Amino acid sequence: MKSDRLLAILLLLQTRGRVPARELADRLEVSVRTVYRDVESLSAAGVPVYAERGRHGGIALLPGYRTDVTGLTADEARALFVLATRSTLADLGLDGALGSALRKVMAALPAPHRPAAEATSRRILVDPVRWLGGPAPAPAVDVGELQSAVFADRRLRLRYRHGGQEHTRTYTVDPYGLVAKAGVWYLVADRRARPQLFRADRMAAVTVTTDAVRRRAGVELADAWEVLRRDVEQRPADVRVTATVRRSRLDLFLRFLGSAVAAPPTGGDPATVELRFADPRAARTLLAFGPDVEVRSPEEVRADLAEAAAATAELYGRARAGTPGTVPDPAS
16 A cells, blocks of 8 residues: 555654665655655655665665654663564464564664664563473464454354363363463453353364354453453462471472462471461362471361372382283262
8 A cells, every 4th residue: 555655764864864766666665756756745644754866876865854653662662672482373373473563663663762662672572481381282273263253253162172081072162362371362252141261172174154242241261260360360379378498499389389378488498387278179289399398287287288198109019010000080
């Protein structure tokens, strides 16, 4: 479009100064004659642009003329260049577009803002995946196609497998959008007019129906996500556990189980830590620390951990004796 081309010429002149007409024509993939016509259009619109003939000639703006196309402040410009890791954009097929967009923004920035923006892009990187979270599960469906399905503003039919289940169920949902949380993609949608989360790595299939989406009036993606996020983070954790942790392992313990810690550690070595879990079996994650962590109370959790540890020891004892086998779950 001509308007896009005129803006591109203006940004190039602001960034480069004097530019030969042939170079502008090559960059914009038009003829030199078209470039001169565009320059005339810019001039008629009040932009002080002029052309110089000769070996060292070209098209330029009058010295000192600038237009702040973006209207960005210095801090706003820096914020745009704090780059997250590109895996999320790659899932959407937009990783290539990111570089192109940032180059355009850089060209549009006022000259005093560019050094700070460039330094920010080279010195700051945001990686949303936690160290001990392990690799994010690969989506079972193409996220780009899922994005297209969401943008269609139609109801979606999902074949979905819940955690801990082998078989899929079929749901018809009204999508609000997609959220990438710590490297995991979620579909936020209403099911029977109530918000619900669906992990992309548990979707067996997604079908766009012919029915128009039926979102609740006045509810946006951010609103539905806030409700669901709060429900997950504020689930009751009624089982209180007191444990002791060797000081040499305390930092790793807090990184691994920080969300379950109810109060700052106290005491010397070992340190005493108060934890909260949704149920006694959830405390089995403490077994990953072996003898470096000991549960002191409640007795219910100590007994469950002892039973689970005994079952594990029996399993590996059989393997050592040359008779590998599966030990039944002690809770079954």
